[in-house]
Amino acid sequence: MALGQAAQPEHPQEPDHPDLSGHSDHSQHAGRPDSGPDPHRAGTSGGGTLIQNRYRLHELVGRGGMGEVWRALDESLGRRVAVKCLKPSTGHFGDAGFTRVLQERFRREARVAASLQHRGITVVHDFGDHDGVLFLVMELLDGRNLLQILDDAQRHPLPVPDISDIAEQVAAALAYTHGQGVVHRDLKPANIIRLTDGAVKICDFGIARLGHDIGFTSRLTGSGMAMGTPHYMSPEQIDAAEVDHRSDLYSLGCVLYELATGAPPFDLGDPWSILVGHRDTAPEPPRSRRPELPAEMERLILDLLAKDPEARPQDAADVCGRLKAMRAAGVAAAARRPDRLPGWARGLSTGSAARSTRVHRPAAGPHHALTGAWSTRTTTAVAAGPEALDALAARQAEAADLGRIGNWQQAYELHSAVCAERERVQGPEHPAALAGRYEAAGCLSRLGRAEEALRLYTWIAEVRGRVLGPDHDDTLAARHEAAYELGRLGRHLEAHQEYAAVLAARERTVGADDPDTLQCRHNLAVNLGRLGRAEEAYTEAALAAAGRTRALGPDDLDTLLTRCEVAYALGRLGRWGDALDAYRAVAEARARTLGAGHGDTLAARYEAGICLSRLGRSEEARGLFEELVAARTRTSGSADPETLRARHALGVSLGLLGQWDRALAEAREVAAIRERVLGPADPDTLAGKREIAVALGWLGRWAGALAVYREVADARERVLGAAHPDTLMSRTDEAHCLERLGREDEARALHRRVAARGGDGPEEL
Incomplete structure (x- = not known):
């Protein structure tokens, strides 16, 4: 949460303080940052070279054996892209015949990559050559590759649900590409990117084979064996045998082994030993390194790592099916437990504000296990067997998958369809049907449809309150989400009342240090800050921080988030x-x-x-x-x-x-980048331009300052309206500049108009 708008100076000479930031992480395109571009390569002149009069290279974000990746702008369409530049090895440079063959092969491979259209594959927009440098234009991804994620976690294994999620998405993408006759050949953590919304994408299709043509291969011996990435090479690649789609499945097994244990299956001291391990040695079972890993996951990983391709799963669709079966089995098992809802019932909340970490208590209503009958005062359920309900659970899991990859509209439609069927066979007040509606409401929230989400959460809370009781955990969860949506709609007083009621009920039923109670107290503190009640916000945030420290530990991420809220309230005070x-x-x-x-x-x-x-x-x-x-x-x-x-x-x-020349230069550069990336009317762009005017004022350049203040004021008036506080502030800045220039009459007239707008609403200039 932002720490709020800093107080503005009374005079435009005084510099502003920027807004206090939120606690978000803006990730980079996958690829390791480098110290800078090579001046001997195309596209490295200050990160500003224009390729084919269209792609402006701005910043080097990764470098490897195949070339470089640049953050760039497609000036024709105004979108940010990633440009991968490749170049033949120096031994072939200048050989016209080799270059022609290479260019033709590059076009062939690039066309193949560009033809792949799947949500799990990085989109290739364009390709070509520029002054001898071959390049691919790809979508710019907001995420981290799996190598970076493992490194960020200091090589600790990933949680099992994350491994399953990543594995299923990669397998689905491979099933598609293998169906198109395309084999990746170099699948590894660095080529698998997890986006900030949880979606997973594979990159660099076709590049591995092209790399052999270009000359980016190394040799372990003089035997002519081409070297790929040793930790993830299949035995048939090592033996230079025929390679098909099952080689990708072996590499996938290596990746999953590393995600599950923190290290590759053959993490030995030199490349030769690694390759011998892949070819001749059975991998150590993952559960010997991580005992809590599910047996089914270990079995799948070891099957993928079979030396003989015939002993592996024969296609990626089979792998995907096994992963789905693991998840569906977990869902079905959870559905048959009478004391809790299925796991998917909380998998798609609007965020930490609505996530429950407790096991459900038995409901205070006339129900049996979710596979049995459910009766209420108003409906009679249609009988349904376990198979039908398992099928519904599988479809619900599919809807959850769609949400995880950001397809919220499709997820909403599928959740709604499944709910309609559940209501037909189990009744509209059955916990599973209500849980599905709860997930549908979460999708609406993600789609920005806060009003609809609020109505659905409110309805769910009313039904659960009537059927399960007003203090039941699920009733309170729906009320909590409704409060969250009220806050998003700017209805902070109503949100406060709802949060306060939910908090009181949570304290009464599960205690002050229950995770859900503490989450509600945290959100109550945030909302109090939005209401301007800083003292109360500080009190509630401090209580939540103390509780989370006791329950979760001082360094837990949720604890630290609440400690930030405490700091925010202190600043407001x-x-x-x-x-x-x-x-x-x-x-x-x-x-x-x-x-x-x-x-x-x-x-x-x-x-x-x-x-x-x-x-x-x-x-x-x-x-x-x-x-x-x-x-x-x-x-x-x-x-x-x-x-x-x-x-x-x-x-x-x-x-x-007092370093105003430097301040002015910094403000101009920041504003220029913001205008190019965010647009001329973006609030951050306008804030940056206002800093230019502040610096010009301090340097005594009042005519220049007036022009910039007026530009900012006009833009804010167009976007926000004449009576918006930011517009009025900018008009006041403009009036102060007029005073400095001796144009007193104009300044007084502008002050009067600002006062009129602030008191009586907008009027036309």
Whole structure:
């Protein structure tokens, strides 16, 4: 949650403080950041080379044996893209015949890659060559590849649900590509990207074979054996035998082994030993390294790692089917337990605000197991056998899958269809039918349809209250979600009343330190802050933080999130020293848990920098913001919103130190990038332009400042309206500039019009 709009200066000469940031992580395109471009390669002149009069290369974000990946702008369509540049090895450079053959093969492979249309495969938009450099234009992905995710987790294994989710999505993508006759040949964690919304994409189809043509191969011996990525090579690749789609399945087994244990199956000291391990040695069973791994998952991984392709699963669709069966078995088992709803019933909430971590208690209503009959005062269920209900559970799981990859509209439609069928066979007040409606409401929320989500959550809460009781966990969960939607709609007073009622019920039924109680208290504190009731917000946030520390530990991510809320409230109360200490403590804890370069760690450090500025410790703030700019640029790129936010704050700090020439240069560059990336009317773009005017004023260049203030005011009036507080603030800035220029009559007239708008509503200039 943002820490709020900083107070604006009374005079345009005084520099603004930037908004205090939220706690989000803006991830980069997969690929490791590099120290900088090679000046001998095309497209490296300050990251600004234009390829084919269309693709503007801005920043190098990754480099490997096959070439480089650049963050770029497609100037024809105005969209951000990733451009992968490839080049023949120097031994072939200048050989016209080789180059022609290579270019033709490149076009063939690029066409194959571009023809693949599946949600689990990175989209290839375009391809070509530029001054001898072959390039692919791909979608720019907001996520991390699996290698980075493992490294971020310090090589700790991933949670089993995450492994299953990733595996199923990769298998589905491979099933599609293998059906098209395309084999990847170099499947590895670095080529599998998990987006911020949970979707998984495979990249670099066709590039492995092309790499052999280009010359990006190494040799272990003089035997002529082509070297790929040793940790993930199939035995048939090592023996230079015929390779088909089952080689990709072996590589998938290697990837899953690494996700499940933290290390590849043959993590030996040198490439030769690794290859011998793949060819001749049985892998150590994953459960010997991680005993809690489900036996079915271990069996699948070991089947994929069979030396003989005939002993592996014969196609990716089979793998996908086995994964779905594992998940469906878990869903069905949960459905048959009388004391809780199916696992999918909470898999698609609107976020941490609605997530329950407790096991359900038996409902206080006339029901049996979910596979049995359900009767209420108003309906009589149609009999349905276990097979029909298992089929419904499988369809519900499919809807959950659609949500995980961000297809919220399809997920909503499928959830709704399944619910309609459940209502027919089990009755509309059956827990499973209500749980499905609950998930449908979550999809509506994700689609931005807050009004519809609110109506559905409210209806679910009313039915659950009547059937299960007003204090039942599921009733309170629906009321909690309804409060969340009220807040999203700006109805904060109603949200406060609902949160307070749910909190009281939670404390009464499960106690003050129950995770759901603490989540509700956290949300209540956030909402109180939105209402401007900072003292109460601080009290509730402090109570929630203390409870989460007791229940979850001081370094738990939810605990740290609430500690940030405490710091926010302290800042709103003007207790900047205490807020600084709180943010620093959170940043240190996040660095230990997530890593020093994680977005949430950097966000807490940013807040600490704001506190330093508020305390007048501008030199310390400047140093901190310079570090943050470097870190954000390294991890997210120079055009990322959080990088620009840190640069904006750096410019403000420079102004506070009287370094107005530097502050002006920084503000102009930030505003230019924001205008190009976000658009001229984006609020952040306009905030950046206002900093230009502030710096011009301090430098005595009032005519230039007036032009910029007027530009910002006109844009805000078009977008926000003449009576919006930000528009009125900009008009006041404009009036102050007129005063500085001696144009008193114009200034007084503008002040009067601002006052009229603020008191009586908008009027036309």
